[in-house]
Amino acid sequence: MNITFRWYGKDNDTVTLEHIKQIPGVKGIVWALHQKPVGEVWEKEEIKEEIEYIQSFGFHTDVVESVNVHESIKLGNEDRMIYIEKYKETIRNLSEAGVKVICYNFMPIFDWTRTEMFHPLDDGSTALFYEKAKVDTLEPQDLIRTVTEASDLTLPGWEPEKMDRISELFEAYKTVDEEQLWANLEIFLKEILPVAEACGIKMAIHPDDPPWSIFGLPRIITGESSYEKLISISDSPSNAFTMCTGSMGANPENDMVQVAKKYANRSPFSHIRNVKIYENGDFVETSHHTQDGSINIQGVVEELNKQNYTGYVRPDHGRHIWGEDCRPGYGLYDRALGIMYLLGLWDAYEAGKSGGKS
Numbered sequence: 001m002n003i004t005f006r007w008y009g010k011d012n013d014t015v016t017l018e019h020i021k022q023i024p025g026v027k028g029i030v031w032a033l034h035q036k037p038v039g040e041v042w043e044k045e046e047i048k049e050e051i052e053y054i055q056s057f058g059f060h061t062d063v064v065e066s067v068n069v070h071e072s073i074k075l076g077n078e079d080r081m082i083y084i085e086k087y088k089e090t091i092r093n094l095s096e097a098g099v100k101v102i103c104y105n106f107m108p109i110f111d112w113t114r115t116e117m118f119h120p121l122d123d124g125s126t127a128l129f130y131e132k133a134k135v136d137t138l139e140p141q142d143l144i145r146t147v148t149e150a151s152d153l154t155l156p157g158w159e160p161e162k163m164d165r166i167s168e169l170f171e172a173y174k175t176v177d178e179e180q181l182w183a184n185l186e187i188f189l190k191e192i193l194p195v196a197e198a199c200g201i202k203m204a205i206h207p208d209d210p211p212w213s214i215f216g217l218p219r220i221i222t223g224e225s226s227y228e229k230l231i232s233i234s235d236s237p238s239n240a241f242t243m244c245t246g247s248m249g250a251n252p253e254n255d256m257v258q259v260a261k262k263y264a265n266r267s268p269f270s271h272i273r274n275v276k277i278y279e280n281g282d283f284v285e286t287s288h289h290t291q292d293g294s295i296n297i298q299g300v301v302e303e304l305n306k307q308n309y310t311g312y313v314r315p316d317h318g319r320h321i322w323g324e325d326c327r328p329g330y331g332l333y334d335r336a337l338g339i340m341y342l343l344g345l346w347d348a349y350e351a352g353k354s355g356g357k358s
């Protein structure tokens, strides 16, 4: 288990690399060029500058999250090949800089979706919250306002340029159902995977969050059957997954321990976090502690340990605790606590293997 921490870049995050350096066990920074418009090539010089800065703190820069996929590719527009070619160039440039894993998603229009960014919890902290009835009745514009007004810093996947084109995009997606979206993903994968494979890069697709359709938009990376379909599209070692316990696990039908058992070997990157799911379909993000949420985080780590998992792992969304003012879900403190929990579990399972000697 190679522990990493997501960081949004200088002047784009309330957390600094100096802070992250003080969390035990963190080996690498999960990074991206967040200022790049979606679809543009990430140039060698700008990649170099970013990774040199991160590496000067002693962190590796093996994992990029995300290189976002241009909407034209997901929609299957006429100009998609232009963006696919640019994506390939970015893959090549990242591989030259030593990157090993690129996380991406194939969700139409929105990235992760929540109805409240700072929902109060009983312990006095706040956390991201998804209220099903609200999403079922809200207009997308209202939701966009909730998400974008929650932070002065732009949230990936919710870029203002894209949000300005929202009606146009909804119109365009009227002709794209699940089957069509799969077909568009297949074209994208068949184009980029040979390039990624030649470069030794794993393309780790992130599950849809939440893993069901919202606002009538198709969502296809939702559970084990999606993984099987992805595998059937290409058996390239570069066709890989980001296992995200909190995204896929928000649907209680997805047993994340089983998912880890079956797919950890195809997941070079894992996001580990917990959510508490309510009977009405709402869910709230909790601490990583297994007993606080609905996901068996302990069982997932046990499974990863059994498999001697060497992939990259990061704690994911934390609560906002101790008065921290931060990006929604991306504070320092609760994610640092999450890491300590993951490391504690891991070390205990390791010690068990060697009869108590760790």
Ligand SMILES: O=C(O)[C@@H](O)[C@@H](O)[C@H](O)[C@H](O)CO
Pocket: 065, 066, 103, 104, 105, 111, 112, 156, 157, 206, 209, 244, 271, 316
């Ligand atoms: O929930 C989050 O914050 C992340 O896990 C996603 O935004 C993730 O970075 C993207 O979906 C990957 O493309």
